[in-house]
Amino acid sequence: MKLIATKITKKFPRQRDGANFFYALHETDFALEGGCLAVITGRSGGGKTTLLNLLGGLLQPSSGTVKADDVDLYQMDDKRLSAFRNRHIAVIPQGVSAVYTLTVTENILLPTMMYGKRTAENAQRAEELMRHLGIADLRDAMPSELSGGELRRMAIARAMMTAPGCILADEPTGDLDDENTAVVLKLLRETADAGAAVLVISHDAETLKYADRVYRMDGGSLTVHHA
Template sequence: MLVSVNNLTKIYRLGDYEVYAVRNVFLNIDRGEFVAVTGHSGSGKSTLLSLIGGLSKPTVGRVKIDGVDIWELGDEELSALRNRKIGFMFQFSSLLPTLSVRQNMLLPASLAGADEREAEARARELLEQVGMEHRMHAYPWQLSGGEQRRVAVARAFMNHPELILADEPTGDLDEDSEALVMRMLRRMNREEGTAVLLVTHSRELAEQAERRLVMRRGRLLEVG
């Protein structure tokens, strides 16, 4: 089991008002699975992804990645696990503005102590898949929003992650970029066995997954 989520609950406290963003969620994801999550806005999808990715601490419950309880790890161990095993894709590009496309791509590999020549080759190959290899030396501000997102999508695969956490990665992208991002997710899932947990508004995109879940007011339900 790659991901094992046990009774996960996140409560945000705002004064004496409490928001149950995620409620008693149980979820197992196998290696190589492609899972889509849909649900209304505010239903807890982003919170769930950030809990699983170790970006936000659960109020109750456990997240195990590869059998390791991630919230038992120290900060440094947790960052290392995140960098090596998880690729993140957010709705908004998260490229570092002071680094070129190439440098943005190489950073996760360098943090993981990867071989530099292999990392260069990997970066080039991934950028080719999103049609951005010709912009290796551009800075994020020289790219359109859609192009930045395509680079961010490619970058998520740099360290051969076992799990991709994608939070509406195609939200407000044009159709061509959307198709390209989905093609890349499916291809890496098939060819490298990367498990994908994809949050999307689109039913049509969700149908491309082998397993579909829906979030309703913090609860996670399996669909058909």
């Protein structure tokens, strides 16, 4: 999958410097093709998460377009965009992103159950992902029983569940120790190598080792740091 953002901006209402709004993202062009793992670094509040949400079809841009394989995300109605996201774009949000009424396994299977039913094949894939990420023993646990790191790994397994063409991960190694950071980054790298377009937002220097391209984002402006 190829994700192309053209001249996208995002402004939010806020009183600042005499204006009624501010730009979280200045006009930006961005492209991410299958097989590539790109990393965006930068200070907090620089607009990284805003860009990720815009690319994931989760935040309407103030101007510009976002296309996934020539499909303009924001020209689709909500129903089609949601179904498209479910099938093709996996977003790993920053922080905790569990559904607390479901077990770890159910959380991981959730994307496959949005538009279908739980199958033995899906359950097996969920089991493999849990084993790979070291949370297989927690399959029946509730999210409230998990540590921050375990919850992150659960979110990563969930994102991998539908084998999407594009993975957008916001601080995926934020709560992880070195060992698990390596496991997660290796998994993301393998996913990219298998043909997916992977974007990782991270402050972690370790992430850069796995990147094909590195960007820096500050004050709503994106610059290529290392290609």
